[in-house]
Amino acid sequence: MSRPFSAFRANAREHRASILVAALSAAFGVALLASTGVLAAFIAGDDLASRHGSVLVALDVVAGVFFTIAVYVGAIVTTNTFATIIAGRTRTIALLRLIGSSARAQRRSVAGEGFVVGVIGAVAGGAFSATLALAAVRVFVTMGVLPDEPYPVLTPVLLAPLAIVVATTWLASWVGSRRVLTVTPVQALGASEERPATAIRGSRWRNAVAFALVVLGVALLVFGLLLGLGIFAATPIGSFTSYGVLIALPGGVLSFTGIILAAPLFMPPILRGVGLIFGRGTAARLAAANAVRNPERSSRTTIGLVIGVTLITMFVVASQSYLQMIHQAQENEPGMYAGVDSVLTATMAVFTVLIGFSAIIAAVGVVNSLSLSVLQRRRELGLLRALGFSATQVRRMILAESAQLTVASIVIGLVLGTVYGWIGAQALLGSIPGGGLLVPSLPWPFLGFIVLAAALLAVVASVAPTRRATSVAPVAALAVE
Numbered sequence: 001m002s003r004p005f006s007a008f009r010a011n012a013r014e015h016r017a018s019i020l021v022a023a024l025s026a027a028f029g030v031a032l033l034a035s036t037g038v039l040a041a042f043i044a045g046d047d048l049a050s051r052h053g054s055v056l057v058a059l060d061v062v063a064g065v066f067f068t069i070a071v072y073v074g075a076i077v078t079t080n081t082f083a084t085i086i087a088g089r090t091r092t093i094a095l096l097r098l099i100g101s102s103a104r105a106q107r108r109s110v111a112g113e114g115f116v117v118g119v120i121g122a123v124a125g126g127a128f129s130a131t132l133a134l135a136a137v138r139v140f141v142t143m144g145v146l147p148d149e150p151y152p153v154l155t156p157v158l159l160a161p162l163a164i165v166v167a168t169t170w171l172a173s174w175v176g177s178r179r180v181l182t183v184t185p186v187q188a189l190g191a192s193e194e195r196p197a198t199a200i201r202g203s204r205w206r207n208a209v210a211f212a213l214v215v216l217g218v219a220l221l222v223f224g225l226l227l228g229l230g231i232f233a234a235t236p237i238g239s240f241t242s243y244g245v246l247i248a249l250p251g252g253v254l255s256f257t258g259i260i261l262a263a264p265l266f267m268p269p270i271l272r273g274v275g276l277i278f279g280r281g282t283a284a285r286l287a288a289a290n291a292v293r294n295p296e297r298s299s300r301t302t303i304g305l306v307i308g309v310t311l312i313t314m315f316v317v318a319s320q321s322y323l324q325m326i327h328q329a330q331e332n333e334p335g336m337y338a339g340v341d342s343v344l345t346a347t348m349a350v351f352t353v354l355i356g357f358s359a360i361i362a363a364v365g366v367v368n369s370l371s372l373s374v375l376q377r378r379r380e381l382g383l384l385r386a387l388g389f390s391a392t393q394v395r396r397m398i399l400a401e402s403a404q405l406t407v408a409s410i411v412i413g414l415v416l417g418t419v420y421g422w423i424g425a426q427a428l429l430g431s432i433p434g435g436g437l438l439v440p441s442l443p444w445p446f447l448g449f450i451v452l453a454a455a456l457l458a459v460v461a462s463v464a465p466t467r468r469a470t471s472v473a474p475v476a477a478l479a480v481e
Contacts, residue, residue, distance in 0.1 A: 015117050018081050020364050022121025022169045025074035027129035029067050029161025034133035038151045061428070065249050071164055072253055073311055075172040076260065077364070080300050082114065082176025093180055107180040114173020118166035126162045130154060210261035217255025221423055224248025228427030229437055244427035252420050256310070259416075263299035267408070271298055275404040283393050287400035298405075305409035306416070308363065309454055313417025313447065314424070320441035321425035329432055367461040385474035398466045399459065406458040410451050418442065 086093070093106050133153050141148050228244025275288030290298065381394050389397075422440040430437065 015113065017364055017367070018078050018114075018117045018169070018173075019121040019124075021074050021077050021081070022118050022165055023125030023128070024121075024360055024364065025070055025168075026122040026125035026162055026165040027132075028070040028125075029165065030126045030129035030158050031133055032067050032070070033155075033158055033161065034130065034153050037155065038133075038137055038153065041149065041151050042147075061245060065245055065424070067161065068249060068253070069311070071161075071168050073307060074165065075168045076307060077304065078114070078117075078169055078172035079176040080304055082110065082173045083296075084300060086110065086177055086180060103180055107174070107177050110177035110180060111170060111174040114177075115166070115170040117173070118169030121169065122162040122165040125165075126158065130158060206261055207265065210258045210265075213254045213258030213261065215258075217251045217253070217258060220251025221248050221255065222251075224251055224427040225423050225430070228430040230431035244430070245424055248423050248427040252424070256416070256420075260303055263303050264295040267299040267302050268295045270408050270412075271302065271404050274407045275400060277407075278400050278403055281396075283397040284400045287397045287404065290397075290401060302405050302409050305405060305454060305458060306413045308457075309410055309413025309450060310417040310420065312450055313414055314421035316443055316446050316450075317418050317421030317440055318425045320443050321422055321438065322429065324438055324441045325425065325429045325432070325436075328436070328438065363457055367457065371461060371464070381470060382474045385470070391470040394470050395463075395466050398462050402458045402462040406455045409458075410454055413454075414447065414450075 096106060097103065130153075137151050137153055224244045224247035226244075227247055272288045275284065278284045278287075384394055384397075385391070418440055426437065
């Protein structure tokens with residue numbers, strides 16, 4: 001444990017965002033289990049639970065789905081973060097290789113840092129969330145929102161999210177550090193650099209895996225949707241219609257993982273096309289060309305914002321579709337759903353908290369990816385300054401890159417989030433009495449807010465590191481330390 005902790009302390013500044021993501025993921029899991037436990041106890045005392053025994057089961061299913069999504073998103077953000085960190089440490093790792101260290105030893109060291117990050121983040125986030133959950137229950141009881149009953153807040157099951165976050169953070173650091181295996185000692189003579197575009201396009205196994213994941217994921221999504229709608233009600237699997245979401249969930253995870261793996265192939269051309277919209281000036285054209293020249297870097301920074309927009313849109317669309325289906329069921333079967341409004345209010349409060357947590361996790365990932373990406377381009381920016389670019393032109397180029405990243409990410413994220421959220425809601429509640437197939441419910445004002453917030457976040461996240469990078473003299477920036 002001492003060696004990983006020593007490596008962590010030496011690179012503590014690089015891991016601040018990863019610790020925050022691990023803490024948020026652990027806090028999310030603890031808050032989710034605590035809140036659903038309280039909500040289950042509240043529903044158990046309501047007449048609705050006696051008339052619909054599946055309500056509590058469905059609540060547990062939803063809790064598991066949301067926690068899986070939170071852990072998955074946290075793992076993706078952490079993987080991207082460690083991949084960016086490794087790209088910036090290329091020369092240091094190569095130098096260690098030059099003096100005798102093996103690639104596997106270096107990778108174990110990075111994975112050890114990930115383990116320490118996971119432990120620190122999980123303990124901090126879990127403790128904070130448990131304390132907050134206790135306080136929230138007492139406040140709700142005092143305000144009369146919840147009846148004054150004993151609620152199971154602090155239970156042994158709350159340790160499960162902590163263990164899962166530590167394990168996924170370690171695994172994410174291991175996956176993100178895979179590039180260590182390709183660093184050669186001769187790179188100690190150069191600077192930090194990304195793999196060329198030809199190496200990305202030539203990775204046939206990665207492309208094949210990405211395609212297979214997308215196809216399999218889409219098939220599971222469709223099957224989960226059909227199962228949730230009761231299409232197979234007359235078959236032996238018809239009794240599992242309420243669990244269609246459990247089929248759709250791995251479908252969403254697999255398909256989105258495939259999209260992430262394939263991002264270096266399809267994202268750079270999209271970014272280049274979007275970039276051409278912003279004019280034909282030198283800075284704008286260079287920004288558009290950078291997306292194709294460094295596909296790994298551009299896709300890594302873009303995918304962070306895609307994850308954020310997709311996640312928040314998915315929760316918003318799912319919650320609105322959930323409400324729409326319940327209200328339609330109330331209209332079609334008014335007697336069956338009498339008294340459901342109090343449960344709906346409590347459930348939507350949980351949805352609101354989940355959306356807030358998701359927004360924070362996504363924002364941390366976006367800011368960290370953009371900041372690290374810009375700061376690690378100090379030599380590139382120094383070369384542009386030495387060739388005659390002014391600091392204003394460099395900032396304009398980075399701003400153009402952020403703008404094209406924002407536009408492409410928002411469009412892709414809105415589409416994916418709408419599809420995932422709608423399928424999730426239909427797979428969960430599509431077969432309830434009085435329900436059925438509905439068109440996606442899109443809260444346009446909220447989606448408009450997401451677009452503005454994502455654009456502002458991308459711009460702000462790139463301005464500060466760009467200012468720091470351009471404040472360095474060109475000669476100093478070009479120096480090989």
